[in-house]
Amino acid sequence: MSPALADFYWALSEPGSAGCVTAAVVVVAFWLACRKHWIGLGWLLVTVPIGAGLGELVKVIVQRQRPFIGGPFGEWGGYGFPSGHTIAATLLYGSLFVLLLPAMRAWWHKAGLGIFTAGLIACVAFSRVALGAHYLTDVLAAVLLGSGWLVLTWLFAERVKNARMPVLSEAEPG
Numbered sequence: 001m002s003p004a005l006a007d008f009y010w011a012l013s014e015p016g017s018a019g020c021v022t023a024a025v026v027v028v029a030f031w032l033a034c035r036k037h038w039i040g041l042g043w044l045l046v047t048v049p050i051g052a053g054l055g056e057l058v059k060v061i062v063q064r065q066r067p068f069i070g071g072p073f074g075e076w077g078g079y080g081f082p083s084g085h086t087i088a089a090t091l092l093y094g095s096l097f098v099l100l101l102p103a104m105r106a107w108w109h110k111a112g113l114g115i116f117t118a119g120l121i122a123c124v125a126f127s128r129v130a131l132g133a134h135y136l137t138d139v140l141a142a143v144l145l146g147s148g149w150l151v152l153t154w155l156f157a158e159r160v161k162n163a164r165m166p167v168l169s170e171a172e173p174g
Helices: 003-016 018-034 038-062 084-103 107-130 136-164
Strands: none
Touching (some): 003 018, 003 107, 018 084, 107 136
């Protein structure tokens, strides 16, 4: 792998890095707090950091070695299953998709946002395999685990939101 190609893959990997994900969560959390979107804020803070932490817990339990000890930027540390970059990207960008979706009016805006989100996550996942940091199954498991946690926390947040706004049926006296 040429140094230029390694730099390109590293750039594709960066949106899933701890620094990038943390910075994005802080900015989005601040924006949600300013808009007093408390359920969205709580959901984001449970979904991304705790989901990433669960991914790290799975790494410690499984203890799968990485395909290569070293990569183009030095030695890889820790275990490889599931991919931390990929699960973080899935959690963050999946959360942003869910938060932005209600603002989209046209179906093609929603579709475009979905395609962009899936493409960004796929780029992070592909780059981790291309750099030799992970096996394909490491990134696929990260997407599945991240997506599962995202859906689980979203369902819980929806339940909380609906419990706070009871709806009276027409049959009930007002």
